[in-house]
Amino acid sequence: MMQMKTNNISDNDINNHDIAEDSVDITQLRTPIKVDLSPIYNFLGARTTQAWVDAAIADLPTIIQDHANCEKKAAGTAMNLIFRYEFSYDLQRKLAQLIREEMLHYEQVLGIMSDRGQEWRYLSAGRYAKGMLKHKRTYEPAAMVDVLIIGAFIEARSCERFAALAEVIDDERLAKYYRYLLKSESRHFEDYLALAQSLSEDTIDERVAFFKEIEAELIVIPDTELRFHSGTPA
Ligand SMILES: [Fe+2]
Numbered sequence: 626m627m628q629m630k631t632n633n634i635s636d637n638d639i640n641n642h643d644i645a646e647d648s649v650d651i652t653q654l655r656t657p658i659k660v661d662l663s664p665i666y667n668f669l670g671a672r673t674t675q676a677w678v679d680a681a682i683a684d685l686p687t688i689i690q691d692h693a694n695c696e697k698k699a700a701g702t703a704m705n706l707i708f709r710y711e712f713s714y715d716l717q718r719k720l721a722q723l724i725r726e727e728m729l730h731y732e733q734v735l736g737i738m739s740d741r742g743q744e745w746r747y748l749s750a751g752r753y754a755k756g757m758l759k760h761k762r763t764y765e766p767a768a769m770v771d772v773l774i775i776g777a778f779i780e781a782r783s784c785e786r787f788a789a790l791a792e793v794i795d796d797e798r799l800a801k802y803y804r805y806l807l808k809s810e811s812r813h814f815e816d817y818l819a820l821a822q823s824l825s826e827d828t829i830d831e832r833v834a835f836f837k838e839i840e841a842e843l844i845v846i847p848d849t850e851l852r853f854h855s856g857t858p859a
């Protein structure tokens with residue numbers, strides 16, 4: 626089990642975050658951004674299979690389209706939370722930052738799609754998020770804690786998959802972009818976890834362990850659809 630952050634998110638935490646991220650020109654990214662992925666690998670209950678990586682590389686347009694959808698959904702989920710849970714100043718600030726960053730990622734993925742000459746197409750959501758959300762408790766604050774823990778898993782998995790794809794993608798610009806995303810998505814994972822813990826009087830470890838198993842199963846069990854967070858190709 627990974628170390629949880631302390632309950633209070635300091636101003637320093639918030640200010641340390643890359644406000645300059647807005648100004649990053651993704652065509653100008655140089656060396657890979659080094660991110661220690663070991664907390665991500667420890668947090669997740671299973672690693673992405675080679676079969677998923679192979680299927681993803683063989684159908685990058687689907688992965689990129691679904692990634693665009695995921696960025697928009699990440700912003701939408703954070704936007705729902707910001708309206709729903711207005712009592713916490715820390716939560717509001719973190720969510721406002723998250724929304725801004727996810728929308729920036731959305732815009733960047735749209736730019737990549739357009740540069741690759743990829744047409745926008747409708748793609749249904751996979752089973753992944755639903756597969757976790759159906760286990761969300763229905764009373765507060767437990768529901769909110771669960772949504773935040775699920776958010777941490779989605780971010781951690783995204784990070785793990787960006788790393789896996791960046792290793793093997795031929796398109797150097799896309800590989801660089803995925804490496805660049807590791808930095809913010811690994812921070813989002815930690816933010817979600819810290820928020821979940823800060824809103825809960827007891828330790829959230831047991832809930833994290835519960836969702837760890839569910840999430841790993843969704844990644845390992847055969848899946849008929851290829852998506853950014855899909856399981857092993859059936
Ligand atoms: Fe994102």
Ligand SMILES: [Fe+2]
Nearest residue numbers: 699780810813
């Ligand atoms: Fe994110």
